[in-house]
Amino acid sequence: MTASPTPVAPVPTAPGGLPLIGHAHLLIRTPLPFITSLREHGSVVRIRLGPTPAYVVTDPVLTRTVLVTEAAHFAKGGKIFDVLRGVFGEGLATVADGDAHLRNRRLMQPMFNKAHIATRRTAMIDQARSMVGAWEEDQALDVFSNMNDVTLAAFLVALFGTDFPANLQGEFTALMPPLMKESIRQTVLPSWVTRLPLPANRAHNRRIARLRAVIDQAIDHRSTRSASTPPANVHHPAEAAGCPHKDPTETEHEHAGLFDTLMAAEDQFTRRQLQDEAITLMNAAIETTATALAWTLYELTRHPDIEQRLRAELAAVCDGRPLCQEDLDKLPYARQVLQEAVRKYGPAWMVTRKATRDVDLGGHRIPRGADVVWSPYLHQNDPAHFPEPATFDPDRWAYGRAPSTRDSFFAFGDGRRKCIGENFAWVEMQIILATLLEAWPRLRLVSRPPRAETAITIKPDKLALAFGAS
Numbered sequence: 001m002t003a004s005p006t007p008v009a010p011v012p013t014a015p016g017g018l019p020l021i022g023h024a025h026l027l028i029r030t031p032l033p034f035i036t037s038l039r040e041h042g043s044v045v046r047i048r049l050g051p052t053p054a055y056v057v058t059d060p061v062l063t064r065t066v067l068v069t070e071a072a073h074f075a076k077g078g079k080i081f082d083v084l085r086g087v088f089g090e091g092l093a094t095v096a097d098g099d100a101h102l103r104n105r106r107l108m109q110p111m112f113n114k115a116h117i118a119t120r121r122t123a124m125i126d127q128a129r130s131m132v133g134a135w136e137e138d139q140a141l142d143v144f145s146n147m148n149d150v151t152l153a154a155f156l157v158a159l160f161g162t163d164f165p166a167n168l169q170g171e172f173t174a175l176m177p178p179l180m181k182e183s184i185r186q187t188v189l190p191s192w193v194t195r196l197p198l199p200a201n202r203a204h205n206r207r208i209a210r211l212r213a214v215i216d217q218a219i220d221h222r223s224t225r226s227a228s229t230p231p232a233n234v235h236h237p238a239e240a241a242g243c244p245h246k247d248p249t250e251t252e253h254e255h256a257g258l259f260d261t262l263m264a265a266e267d268q269f270t271r272r273q274l275q276d277e278a279i280t281l282m283n284a285a286i287e288t289t290a291t292a293l294a295w296t297l298y299e300l301t302r303h304p305d306i307e308q309r310l311r312a313e314l315a316a317v318c319d320g321r322p323l324c325q326e327d328l329d330k331l332p333y334a335r336q337v338l339q340e341a342v343r344k345y346g347p348a349w350m351v352t353r354k355a356t357r358d359v360d361l362g363g364h365r366i367p368r369g370a371d372v373v374w375s376p377y378l379h380q381n382d383p384a385h386f387p388e389p390a391t392f393d394p395d396r397w398a399y400g401r402a403p404s405t406r407d408s409f410f411a412f413g414d415g416r417r418k419c420i421g422e423n424f425a426w427v428e429m430q431i432i433l434a435t436l437l438e439a440w441p442r443l444r445l446v447s448r449p450p451r452a453e454t455a456i457t458i459k460p461d462k463l464a465l466a467f468g469a470s
């Protein structure tokens, strides 16, 4: 889009900016009210991240232009990805647009096709069932942290097979929250501050180095495992639990993982690239799904009718026996509930691109090299597209309803950089929600209602639930 059909107008600037830090204080203190307030000022609004200007797109039609129809003029990049590249390296989510991205995406796509993910569903069900089943009855549980543990464990069993070392899992769990918190802080600070030898910056660099070492050990472990022959006909708990039609390929490849696809393409990836991809996938997969699940559970405590409908769907499909992998395709209401949580709570709230040339967007001139921001949260809470956006209404997603909502639903992005893990995310979230409801007939909120806190995702600041067996 080199020329706009409408005359080029100046981009309005958001109020409240301060010298030196720009709008950083608003993005740190009141990020969600601030980002949604920008809609009032225009379809493209200028803010400043420190001294750097950024252009926030508030109209979903223009976001589609940025991500899909004119994607060549809006390259992957910008402040967030510059900071994340320091953690992820050149993994799929941070590598620049171009041949390397296309090639790696093509090599990784088979990892995440539906048929391949299906081979890992039983292992994920077993993992989730054993973890949620181990919770203590009627004890207050920090839901966000527990959901992170369960999504991480389910992801590891899917990616690296059934025998991932517990010590590596523990280290990863401890490293990630402070690493992500510091990364998001660095995003809104001037970059020279992040280079100073301050204790916070030094600790951040140490954690990155440790994360790389942990990932390297995980890859070594997987290399050793795939070199050995997978055991045939391993006894499977899901079978014992009464699943009628267990997929025989799962038994034969009990120890295999989705990551084996990349290891098999070893000649195409250096060890450093494998590390970058593993770190990227783990970061992209865990907090996103954990956040969505935590908010889902919170909404169930507020809507007993929705919880009952979910339980009724599960009971009708399972008919008295435990959940099996083939049941997952028969739970449409569970999918609607999860989709509504993903809609209402983002989970991503700020994603960036970089203009590759002077470009007109919706009649506004954006200069070459400028950061362009789009926000799934902003669009998915736009009353013009989702009436009464604060209402949690899974029936928005009922078959045949409101097709326009789909045009403003950018939770997984769009275009050539769209989330590669979307299918995986839905399967994993359905498994965890269903196994949790199966294990615990009762759940109740035992903390004050949570407030939304922004990191890479929008997460609950404090959320405790107690689970009851009767």
Ligand code: HEM
Pocket (backbone or CB within 6 Å): 076, 092, 093, 094, 105, 280, 281, 284, 285, 286, 288, 289, 292, 342, 346, 347, 348, 351, 352, 376, 410, 411, 412, 413, 414, 416, 417, 418, 419, 420, 421, 422, 424, 425
């Ligand atoms: C609720 C869960 C998830 C949400 C909301 C989500 C959201 C997103 C979004 C918005 C993007 C696009 C970013 C951009 O355009 O710059 C993205 C990209 C990506 N996601 Fe996800 N994601 C989720 C789960 C996952 C999972 C489970 C995985 C891995 C299994 C994953 C792996 C990735 C990767 C590798 C990319 C980069 C793709 C590329 O640039 O080619 N995500 N995700």
